[in-house]
Amino acid sequence: MKSQVKALVVGGGAVGTSIAYHLARAGWQDVMLLERDELTSGSTWHAAGLLPYFNMSYATTHIHDYSIRFYKTLEEETGLDAGFFVVGNLRMAQTDARMDEYRLYATTAETCGVPFEWMTPAQIRDRWSLIHTDDLKGAIYHPTDGYINPADVTMAMAKGARRRGVTIERKWQVDGYAWKGDHWDVTLTKMVEKGGNLVPSDETTIVSAEHVVTATGNHAQRTARQLGIKMPAIPVEHQFIVTEPDPALVEYRKSHEQHPVIRDADAKWYVREERGGWILGPYELNAPARFEYGVPDSFRADLFPLDLERIEEEYMSMIHRIPSTETVGLKDDFNGPICYTPDGNPLIGPAPGLRNMWLAEGFSFGITAAGGAGYYLAQMMVDGEAEIDMASLDPKRFGEDWMTTEYAARKNEEAYEHVYILHHPDEERPACRPLRTGPCYDRQKAEGAQFGCVNGWERPNYYGPKDAPDSFDHDARSFRRGGWWQYAVDEAKAIREGVGLIDATAFAKHAVTGPGAAEFLSGFTCNKLPNVGRINLTYALSAAGTVRTEYTIVRRGEQDFYLVSAGAWAAYDGDYLRKAAEDYMAAGGGHVTIQDITSQWGVFAIAGPKSRDVLTTLVRDADPTTALSNKRFPWLSMRNIELGMVPVMALRVAYTGELGWELHHPIEMSAHLWDRLMDAGRPHGLKLVGGRAQNWLRMEKSYRAFGHELGRDATPLEAGLDRFVDCTRPYTGKPAMLETGIRSRCCTLLIDGPEDADPWGREALFTEDGERVGRLTSGGYSVAFGKAIGMGYVRPGLAQPGTRLKVRIMDALWDAEVTEDSPYDPKNEVIRRDG
Incomplete structure (x- = not known):
């Protein structure tokens, strides 16, 4: 065995072999793959091998698309048949709401170039006569996917990896990782067979690796403990059954091609052919999480007992949908662990707090994602970034410090x-x-708040009726304008016309201090640093020159900075900030201290034409009437003020684009300050406002949002943020940003959409001639213009105000026009309003 390698991949399932293959294909010459048992002995061996395109995530759709295209090339390259049956994928709908879901999904598929077809019940019945269609509304059909043999495709990727120089070692278990400053020492133990079990031997060794990738599947919790991190990848039981041959299917196949993979989403199952019979895979309620604290040593390529009572409803619904299965017996059954995460998408990217440690864990659809995961992770490792924004799959997206095993297990069962x-x-x-x-x-809650969850924080999405039943929010959901829509309209109007109060406590907040703080931040971000008492919006760039993180920087002192970023990305932003500071100090820079102070500070945002009037009644100052004036408190400045008994770090900013302030205060005083603001606001008609109205308002100002317009696939110049980019000095990512140029351009569009639906921010954009030229990244409704609004990216030449485009909403094309940036108050006169 080699003792030193460039990259060590731990885990010999489909995901691990794909990563090793793609690292070698990307040019890394010294790659080793380790497997503690045999290749495919984890979840890969009992996977059903389905390759579904369907996913609401832009990044995951690209990953699935790459896998499906890549697997079709493996036989030509390796000589091994990967067992890919391109039979198509028929996803049926029993309700109009399900068809709306497919229409929304189709916009993501369209922007990623994924082919699909719409089918009516009659078309389904005419093509596949065994399917009962009387109670269907329709279906979406993917003709280019199907299913694959998991073991065959894994072995084909392993052979391709070996041909490219990858060393594959079996029966070696990782027992420890140690970072040595520029490489990892990985302690290995040889595993041997004993009485049918796999047990450690006395033979050990250490492999030094510049980079390590963990793709340990069901063993993710053991990996997390070895690395000293938290990782919400925990397996859940998944059952599927195989029937005896179905005589009706056998007869059908005498004159027809193989059935597509059939999915009845409303019945919660998939079905595909298997040697004249059927495989039924249900996603039932009450499937338990397993191995929360690690996989027992005795568990190898094993299964759990089948629980047929748990899947009885799904089994009966299969008989309803395919009546010929009623008299067919059961041939085989499987109940094995499949690793999940709280949102069902994998963890792909750098491990929190660690150098050159990469995670590829939590693959609930591992066969579908394996090829693309290897391809895009290899790009991140070799080139510094992937060609698509992978932030939505980053391992730190769920936070870390607050997350527990219990939380991950219950959320994974829910997923x-x-x-x-x-x-x-x-x-x-x-x-x-x-x-x-x-x-x-x-x-x-007493005021009718309907909450969303951001990084574990409860945050009001909108305020419904105070006496609404517990089911109100659920009943309000829709793929069109939900029951919450009018409440959000009223809240947005209140900020434009009066005054509104928003709880923004979930914002991520970091303090950056120390003798090297200013120099560090100057090289870390692309905008000039603000003067003391002032505020700047700035961006930390990736090595590829794209937007890695957005920060609002408040300069409280010469070497004292308060950084605010998106609440959903607290761990993601903080990890990048800390690692960058460590690099700066290692290169000889002055000392920098980074503190996550998110939970120490509450934040209320008050905005609207009457916001100054409300605050003036509370501010304690020698001259309260001028304390909040432009002269004493100008736009984009910070002042420490007192609102009643509460010391407040007030920021003259407003994400809504109205006159307003963010009120950052000691979190233990939040309840007192809230009550005082409510009392002071009542005579002025103050209205409580949630995140959905705020999101609409920021689009009227063309304010870009991280995870939407801002990400690692676009530079700040492409995002149209030239005014926040200082090209007169060096900083991380600047050369790559300038070299990249402008591949596409962010713009804002006003849309003449349907009366009952607005865009969600994933729709495809077309020219009036029908050419697809871009996609929306945000969407909603504008109270200022009385129509739908969206932001997105198009070819540079189409981003000029007045350009007429089309946007697909609910499978129809609607007129859209590119507007000037900040269509509401383009000269920022409102936000600078004096009093």
Whole structure:
């Protein structure tokens, strides 16, 4: 065995072999793959091998698309048949809401270039006569996917990897990782067979690796403990059964090609052919999480006992959908562990707090994702970034410090049972909630708040009726304008016309201090640093020159900075910030201290033409009437003020684009400050406002949002943020940003859409001649213009104001026009309003 390698991949399932293959194909010459048992002995061996395109995530759709295209090339390259049956994938709908879900999904597929067809019940019945269609509304059909033999495709990738120089070692278990400053020492133990079990021998060795990738599947919790990190990848039981041959199917196949993979999403199952019979795979309720604290040493390529009672409803619905299965016996059954994460998408990217340690864990659809995961992770490792934005799959997206094993297990069970539950774009899943709550949670709930969950924090999405039943929010969800829509309209209007109060406590907040703080931040971000008492919006760039993180920087002192970023990305932003500071100090820079102070500070945002009037009644100052004037408190400045008994770091900014302030305060005083603001606001008609109205308002100002317009696939110049980019000095990512040029351009569009639906921010954009030229990244409704609004990317020449385009909403094309940036108050006169 080699003792030193460039990259060590731990885990010999489909995901691990794909990563090793793609690292070698990308040019790394010294790659080793380790497997503690035999290749495919984890979840790969009992996977059903389906290759579904369907996914609401832009990044995951690209990953699935790459896998499906890549697997079709393996036989030509390796000589091994990967066992790919391109039979298509028929996803049926029993309800209009399900068809709306497919229409929304289709916009993501369209922007990624994934082919699909719409089918009516009659077309389904005419083509596949064994399917009962009387109660169907329609279906979406992917003709280019199907299913594959998991073992065959894994062995084909392993052979391709070996041909490219990868060393594959079996029966070696990792027992420890140690970072040595520029490489990892990985302690290995030889595993041997004993009495049918796999047990450690006395033979050990150490392999030094510049980079390590873990693709350990069901063993992810053991890996996490070895690395000293938290990782919400925990397996859940998944059952599927194989029937005896179905005589009707056998007869059908005498004159027809193989059936597509059939999915009845409303019945919560998939079915495919298997040697004249059928495989039924349900996603039922109450499937338990397993191995929360690690896989027992005795568990190898094993299964759990089948629980047929748990899947009885799904089994009966298969008989309803395919009547010929009623008299067919059961041939085989499988109940094995499949690793999940709280949102069902994998963890792909750098491990939190560690150098050159990469995670590829939590693959609930591992065969579908394996090829693409290897391809894009190899790009991240070799080139510094992938060609698509992988932030939505980053291992740190769930936070870290607050997350527990119990939380991950219960959320993963929920993700499993939600595989076929309607994926409303405004869905809020209930498991493990509420968990992280601000001090005003109960007050907000009493006012009718309907909460969303951001990084574990409960945050009001909107305020419904105070006397609404517990089911109100669920009933309000829709793929069109949900029951919450009018409430959000009223909240947005209140900020444009009067005054509104928003709880923004979930914002991520970091303090950057020390003698090297200013120099460090100057090289870390692309905008000039603000003067003391002032505020700047700035961006930390990736090595590829794209937007890695957005920060609002408040300069409290010469070497004292307060950084605010998106609440959903607290761990993601903080990890990047800390690692960058470590690099700066290692290169000889002055000392820098980074503190995550998110939970120490509450934040309320007050905005609207009357916001100054409300605050003036509370501010304690020698001259309260001028304390908040432009002269004493100009736009983009910070002042420490007192609102009643509460010391407040007030920022003259407003994400809504109205006159307003962010009120950052000691979190233990939040309830008191909330009550005082409510009392002071009542005479002025103050209205409580949630995140959905705020999101609409920021689009009227063309404010870009991280994870939407801003990400690792676009530079700040492509995002149209030239005014926040200082090209007069060096900083991370600047050369790559300038070299990249402008591949596409962010723009804002006003849309003449349908009366009952707005865009969600994933729709394809077309010219009036029907050519697809871009996609939306945000969407909603504009109260200022009385129509739908969106932001997105198009070819540079089409981003000019007045350009007429088309946007697909609910499978129809609607007129859209590119507007000037900040169509509401383009000269920022409102936000600078004096008083």
